[in-house]
Amino acid sequence: MEKILNYIDGEYREPQSGKWLDNYEPASGEVYSKIADSDASDVAAAYEAAKNAFPEWSNTPIEKRSRILMKIADLIEENLYRLAEAESKDNGKPLSLATTIDIPRASANFRFFANAITQFSSEAHESVGLQTMNFTLRQPLGVVGCISPWNLPLYLFTWKVAPAIAAGNCVVAKPSEVTPLTAFLLGEILTEAGLPKGVLNIVHGTGPSAGQAIVEHADIKAISFTGGTKTGEHIARTAAPMFKKLSLELGGKNPNLIFGDCDYEKALNVSVRSSFANQGQICLCGSRMYIEASIYDQFKNDFVEKVKALQVGHPSEADTNIGAVVSKPHMEKVQSYIKLAKKEGATLLYGGEAVTIEGYENGYYLQPTILEVDDNTCRIQQEEVFGPLVTLMKFSSEEEALALANGVKYGLSATLWTQNLDRTMRLSKQLEAGIVWVNTWLNRDLRTPFGGMKQSGVGREGGFEALRFFTEPKNVCIQFGDRL
Structure with a gap:
């Protein structure tokens, strides 16, 4: 059976403890590989490799x-296709999604930050009266x-490690133990690309063991984490x-506001995708x-x-639109x-049942599920489920919609669907969210900041925000001339 090893x-x-975890294929429910069950000793070895590599890499x-x-x-x-097949097998997502979104985006992350560091400049301020020049070093x-996390494994793994190493840091990284395969395969690519040894070290294992060892290591300077609140x-x-510096991209319970003056067909079609893409296992779903009362019944039925x-x-x-959810425990959580x-x-409008696929009877398949609610304080409205499940609720005014969305x-x-420009500007300012999409969904420009408000996290990723996080600004003040 294939073994998923650490890359240090x-x-x-192999893990120093000699312990291994089972890795399940969601589509079949069968164990198909063993994962290194790493602990603090493996993290310590990864840290030493990173520390030794840092002086040369940073310079x-x-x-x-x-x-x-x-x-x-x-x-x-x-x-592309090798990695996409691995991602689909490991995560349960449709192969078409991994081929067109996940793996291309992983490549784009490295390409973007390879370019971004060449444009990441320092500030300089001359004070003529004081005869000083102040400039900022970003080190x-x-x-x-x-x-x-496990939902977009290589996509989000590279979203973190690419800016970190681009900025000159060395990294100890842990992918999710639920979906470790593509991070494991990335090691081969790093070696072939000529990345110096120790710059990026990949340690597999559970959060309480390997993850905890990374977080509590006294000499690891910053933590970038995506996962649960x-x-x-x-x-x-x-x-x-x-x-430590922290960047925490956490949970989401994202509102999709649909007003009566929307582009109806576009709002309908995109809302199906924004509800159930990747089995609803995207933090931005x-x-x-x-839905505004004037179109509620028609929109609900359609x-x-x-x-x-x-x-x-x-x-x-x-032809698969909905693949397998990531694990049996997660499927049981969604069902609960x-x-x-x-x-x-x-009120259950559709779905909610497990699906049996011929030849893969032990796989983790669930119908896309639609629930109608009339109480915004119930738990299904307040708690993150992170699966193929969406709720529908009616509103009568802009003020009510805003209160529900922020509640x-x-x-x-x-996400906001309206043709009214004044409403667009009002609600975009008042919605308590790190990103607001208007008449679209999941359009991402890598130059823009990404992150959440409230219990959705701390800090921002993306563009120069990521490079700022992974660097320390230092002010240097030089006096020139003969001024005392």
Whole structure:
């Protein structure tokens, strides 16, 4: 059986404990590989490799670092189908999605930051009266930790490690133990691209073991984490006494506001996608739909019919819209929320049942599920489910829509459908979300800041925001002339 090894100091290594975790294929429910069950000793080895690599890497000319990142991007593109098949097998997502979104975006992340570091400039301020010149040095932090989630495995793993190494840091990174395969395969690409040994070290294992060891390591200067809010709270408490820099991209319970003056067909079609893409396992999915009363009944009926047409199937099939959810425990969690919602008074409009796929009877397949609610305080409206489940609720005024949208503890994203420019500007300012899409969804420009408000996180990723996070600004003041 295949073993997923750690990548430390430019080579693959077994865990020092000799312990392994089972890795399940969501589509079949079967174990198909073993994952290194790493602990603090493996993290310590990764840290030492990173520490030893840092002096040379941090002083490597930007142009050379850029060329290496570009080579990594090229090799990801060359291995597109191999990586996409691995991602689909490991995560359960449709192969078509991994081929067109996940792996191309992983390549784009390296390519973007390879270019960005060549444009990342320092500020300078001359004070003529004082005869001083102040300029800002932006220096890499040292060894940093990156911990990424299971829903977009290589996509979000590279979203963190690319800016970290581009800025001159060395990294100890942990992908999710639920979906480790593409991060494991990335090690081969890093070696082929000529990334110096120790610059990027990949340690596999669980959060409480390997993840905790990264967070509590006294000499790892910063933590970039994407995952659940509860885990984010734990990381913040652990890191606070050591004054580590933190970037935490956490949970989301994102509103999708649909007004009567919207482009109806576009809003309908995109809302189906924004609700159920990647089995609803995207932090930016619109899991709470609020629809203006004037179009509510028609939109509800049309939405249900569109969702009924979605094909639940094996990820490798070309006509599959909904693949397998990531794990059996996660599927059970989603099912428990469906039962809870009905108990709290929600009406099941469609779905909610497990699906059996011939030949893959033990796979984790679930119908896309639509629930109608009339109480915004019920748990299905307030808590992140992160699966193929969406709620529908009616509103009568702009003020009510805004109150409903903001009436949760999360603030990651929001989507707004309206042709009214004044409403667009008003609500874009008032919605408590780190990103607001108007008449679109999931359009991302890598130059823009990304992150959440409230319990959706701390800090921003993307563009120069990521490079600022992974560097320390230092002011240098030089006096010239003969002024005392």
